[in-house]
Amino acid sequence: MPKNKKPAGGRAQNFEPRYGKKTSYQDAKRRPGQSSAGTPGSKSPSHRGYRPESDEAPRKNRWSAQERAGRDEARGIRSQARDVRGPRDDRAPRDDRRSDAAGGRRPYEAQPRGDRRTFGDARPSYRDDRPRRDFSDRPNRDDRPRRDDRPARSFDDRPRRDDRPARSFDDRPRRDFGDRPNRDDRPRRDFGDRPARDDRPRRDFGDRPARDDRPARSFDDRPRRDFGHRPNRDDRPRRDDRPRRNDGPSRSNWAAETAAKAHQDHVDTVHERLQAEAVDAASVAQASFGDLGLGENIVRQLEALGAASPFPIQAATIPPILEGKDVLARGRTGSGKTIAFGAPLVESILRSQAGKRREFGRSPKALILAPTRELALQIDRTVQAIARSVGLFTTQIYGGVPQARQVGALKKGVDIIIGTPGRIEDLQNQGKLDLSEVQIVVLDEADHMSELGFLEPMQRILRLVQDGAQKLLFSATLDREVAALVDEFLVEPAVYEVAGESQDTSTIDHRVLVLDHRDKAEILNSLVDRDGKTLVFSRTRAYAEMLAEQFEDVGIPAVALHGDLNQAKRTRNLQRLTDGKVRVLVATDVAARGIHVDDIDLVVQADAPDEYKTYLHRSGRTGRAGRTGTVVTLVTRQRRRRMTEMLERAEIDAPFEDVRPGDDLLEEISGRQLSNVDA
Template sequence: MPKNKKPRGGRPSANFEPRYGAKKTSFHDRHNGGPARDGARDERGGRADAGDRRTAPAAGGYDRRPGSRSAGHRGYRPAEAESGAPKQRWGASERAGRDEARGIRNRAESGRREAPHHRNDERSERPRFNDRPTAGGRFGDRPRRDDRGGQRPTGPGTYRDERGGDRPRFERDGRARRDDRGAGTQRQGFRDNDHRDGGRPGRDDRRGAERPRFGNDRGAERARFDRDERPRRDDRAGDRTRSNDRGAARPERSFDADRARRAFDRDRTQRSYEGGRDERSRPSTGGAYRTERPRPLTSDTRGRPARNERPSRNDWNATSRPASTGAKFAPGDDVVHERLEAKSVAAVEVDGVTFGDLGLGSNIVETLVGMGAATPFPIQAASIPAVLAGRDVLARGRTGSGKTIAFGAPLVERVLQSQAGKRREFGRSPRAIILAPTRELALQIDRTIQPIARSVGLFTTQIYGGVPQGRQVGALKKGVDIVIGTPGRVEDLINQGKLDLSDCRIAVLDEADHMCELGFVEPVQRILRHTADGSQKLLFSATLDREVAALVDEFLVDPAVYEVAGEDQDSSTIEHRVLVIEHRDKADILTSLVDRDGKTLVFARTRAYADMLAEQFDDAGIPAVSLHGDLNQAKRTRNLERLTSGRVNVLVATDVAARGIHVDDIDLVVQADAPDEYKTYLHRSGRTGRAGRSGRVVTLITRQRQRRMTELLDRAEIDAPFENARLDDDVIEEIAGRVPTAADLTA
């Protein structure tokens, strides 16, 4: 029996479409006097809408009234009077889409009429995107980047003046070339030759012959190097501070600063092997961040069996020092991790810097404050000015370090600038797109960015799969400024001609390294190719590595690379433990672990196992739900919401929930199956310890797996004790929090 499309009782969908649940007033209700059934007004409505792009396209199709038009027949309904139950099936979302879009339009229009409150004046003075010729031939025959002309916006004004002095510093190692060029053509300059690197040092080697494999065997050396270099966690155990996060509860600045300071020190020690090359004099720039000397990030490909091999997180900066050490990264054999060389900047938080100082307009700043982000986190302080300046940016910030705002806020600012003085036209195509690997993440990003965008009169919409596209298309028809979505549906709509990215000047990839994995890159690449020529690209992730090279090569021009010094696991608030167990005890131990008070997130490797575990917990009297790709979107959303709202305390998920998902108070992450990749470990464990809270991560493994696990943790730079455990061992009680830990007692 084909499940009714209508959600049971119509209620569950409330979670899913909260914004549209309310009563709907149709356009025609308001303008044609009195409610008219969708179908009934077919004739008139159809005509009225004919030239009106505001109407959802799909409307016509099923709007057509069923049944007869003459009174004597079954199914006939009088045109005006009747408000009887319409066919809800498609209607609900469709209408919702229309209504929302209508709202968007109305607001936009009224905003236009009555001098937009949000437009802040000084801002309209700023440079804006040049008008570009409309779409003409953007697909397929779109010129290669070489042809892209100086359409690039010049950087913004104000902060740039103040900060302009800092900027060139990034480019010290031969990159200062940039300064020779007119600011307005900064990007053009880089692409006017074969592969935009002409004589730029540091680029040559990486470009080399379309992929020379260089420095092959040095990888091993490097990896070891890095590991040894890493300071022991114990050294610092005592003064670990709580990590910070974007969430509601923003940690005090003081501690942030403290952390940053220590981070720097640590950083220094870490890199001390670099000797003279790394004097770290760190002259103050007087700005929000200080620029480290440029660090060419060079890596290359070489074969190594270890799939997890990574260039070490200390990393980009510390380890990529080909010039001095000759060492090269040694990424996995099977993955072509190209060099991702670029100068890198370590951001340091400086007291007193505000979002406003970074170049954001007052409305945005206020909104941020309202969201609990009073002052910028390091990653934000570093990347915001660069984004505003129109640069391509690669940024790595630990899980929960505020990446969404780091790209979202300046993105909004920039879109706003690009539209300053223009009216937001009806049906305009989006100016920016943000891509995320999962639907939940796309939703979450929208939740953060939408208020920021709205505060300046811009509109966002989500474009992701698993839900009817009508509403999304409807919103696009009205015109949105910022699209947030997942690759599949985005590409789908592009191909359907319903999403036009030709005017999209900023593209963001969240979880960029993940988006660059096999199977993900291709659609992403295709999507990016649809964006405006020379569009600005921002790549963010907690584990950004050379995996993004494929994209960087094709799409980024002289990217600024940022990471926050000292932002490693050692300074985090997460406690990691590994339980070595007998396989036969696994189920019971898991049940025992999740039988607790706080919120627990359990990761399983497969969907089936996730389901199984959720059921198992449920059967044991512990309410649990699952989250994985086998569930329909409504269930996914609902189940996640159940955890968020606290209706259940246990969520069993596949890696769909590993990245980005923010639930405030998960205090225990259980890995029922150990991850295969260190990055996965980092992302999974990053679901806890957010917002400065403490968190605990426990991984169950069998004895046979110990070695692999050791290696993985090593790469993740995490120190975790391995403990043998049986079903009723105290460790389990302790981890579950049913008995105080030794640490708790001493504390």
């Protein structure tokens, strides 16, 4: 494990910020349809709204870190080190807590479960241990005491909706492109006018001919392939200086791929650049965050977050980002990408604001975009902590929650916006968000943000930002798919990746179970009936929901995470897994990318993914920061061939094993992790 030099600082991304004093503001969670709204929990165990008295006190912890952070943000409250649980020290103790709360491992049958969950929001019934769950939706009740201090906020913002001008996509700016012939040949066209071109060696637009042959963009081919034929070779001179390169296994793989699939075009260029820089990353691995150019406060905060010294991807990207370059970076899952862009972003904004007053109502100077709300929340947890260490403010702008709080924060003035495309565009169109002063834009999961449904919104947003703004694109699977954005918005981007990050050096153990469809349910039950945290992926929302119910039916506490749930439930269910209140989360691909939960040691793909990139991202929910983890993919016999091909594209070696209910193999997989006693 070359790049995991400091697994110690490992979970840098999962720390929780210190929360300021909590306020009782909870309108975001209260739902109109909530039946018990306003009344205290029932004293009767049989009542749907039952809430044991003993829950009262501890209940406060129910608020998720992000909710609290968001609330504080809105109220402009400074954090006060009142952490109930330290940033990352909560991990160890949490396990213990878990076993208590969950009652330890129990066989399916053993689980006493009250009435079947009624589906609405509350499926409290079966979990004796967690009655308050239902209340989650209505936070108010519980913490009500606080209400006193703080007037409850009601959806005052709601009304605005009306005044809100409808968003019409028609007026989109991109029209300009009309003149560009490019779409087809798109990439180079732009560069033609751009001066950058000249100095920019890696762009091999010249050879682009490849494009032609490759009319359809296939996502299948991974990006790296490209490197093989990349013309860049020219700039390669650097390689000499950096020895690492050679060792980088990834390189050779790419070369091989390239040879096999030389049809790729411009993207290749980008990638090539990556390799070259990768060497650098390694060479600077010994540098400290301070050496890389970050200020004292930020360095101290990073340390508090568990990031004592920079990971390779961080060492590689921080300097160029501080220099103001546009950067493309690829670092495999769990390699510390959030800090890689978050820390230098804060440092840069800080420098640009040096000597200036923090004015009320100032427009945001940086924008960080993510594909899902959960990821946006998670990124904010890291970036907000860093930003606040130097007096800068962040706010989350994403959908599914009332706008009021977000708009309120914007009115006061924030420095960094972290959010999802839809709401950002929405508020911008309403005139409540001014992006004209944005100096740095980050696209996390950039390749995903360049896919069909995301590309146009991203283009519209980027066009609202001043031309000179710095652009940073990050992803574990960065490939040519980002070309559409790179070509239009980036100038001479530097590309980075960490050498040696091949799947061979991964800490993830991959296996494929071949089964009969009729045995699937039973086999899944066996796999998730374990002590460690398990993340199960399904292809559809309906199946995710169904599986969660199925697991609960056999006594295995489980929650679901997918787009059919309201944001409160999504946030809460993910938090439950993070807290360890449940050890099984069944999710759609909404949780495939970026989400970091410590200690997920088993990822089960109830439905095999269709794309190798999806496979890599889902797998990446485990084995983070050098930890070990297992990924099990269930396939029927008919799908073996497809699965084999996909694994090849992902460059993953995984044994295929036939399995039937009751096989020891299942126990081995499910029990092997963690403190298993059966072993």
